[in-house]
Structures are given as C-alpha cells and as structure tokens.
Amino acid sequence: IDMAKAYLLDPALIQTKTTYQIKDTEEEFYVEYLNGVFAWGYRVSAPNKEDALPISMLTQKD
Template identity: 45%
Template sequence: MSELYAAMDEHELRQEIANLKEKARKAEQLGIVNEFAVYERKALMAAAYLIDPATIVVGEMYRLDGAPGEFFQVDRLKGRFAWGHRLGSDKYEEAIPISMLAPMKVGK
C-alpha cells in the first residue's frame, strides 16, 4: 500500500499492520532476517498512528514492548516518535515509535 499512514483510517491501519506482520512471518520462515526486520519496523510505525500522542506524558517512564525488563523515559515527543533515554543505557538520546511504549502500571 503506497498511502501514507497519516492518511489512513483505523480500519486501514489495522489491515496494513496485519499485512505487514504476515509478510514478516513469511520472511522469518524463509530465513530472510533483514526483510523480517523491515516489515516488523513498518508494522510498529503503522501501529504508532493508532495511538494518540497526547496519551504519552513527557517525563514519564514506560516499559518497552518486546523488550522485557527495559524501560524508557520520554524527554520529548516529535510526531509519532518519543525521544528519550533507556534506563541504564550508555546510549545518548534516541527516538522510538510511540507504539513501543507501554504504561508502567499493569492493567492500563
């Protein structure tokens, strides 16, 4: 699909995410690691458009989906990316799609 994620409605985004995850699954089965990673990242970006950036609180700590035990503190938001730092990381500031952020409190 060549349409921009920002122009898609919720149904179209969910369909695009499902298509990308299916392509990623096939690439993984075929052992094409680079292609798998690209489709996974595209699915994360599409999922970021299903989240209202206003729900992400600057200064808050979040769990990282898909990375158990890793935490991310949001310093600022720009578009569909949260800029900040991973807890305990030597890295400087990094940006991640807001779809990777999960609330610290379980059940939210």
C-alpha cells in the same frame, strides 16, 4: 509494524518526563519530549545516549 501502529495512536496519551516500559522487553524508556509519533528520550540502561521510539512501542510500567 510498530511504525504503522504508531500513526493509529494519539500522541497525547504519552506523557513527557515519564518512564515507560518498552514493549516485549524488560527495558525502560524515559520520555523527554514527543515529535509527531516518536517519543524522544533515553533508555534507562543507557542515559547518556538519546534515542527515539515509535509511541506504539511504549507501555505503562508494571
């Protein structure tokens, strides 16, 4: 479902070099760059492992 939702969003709404909260979790995700509807970067809890998430899974930090 999150993959489908990602295609409905404008990737320009996601800023690179910014930390977001991962939807429905307490985890944070640092966005290095975007590739289509995927945000590439790393989870703050695991900074040595590159990861990619659909942009629909990212929310502004509280």
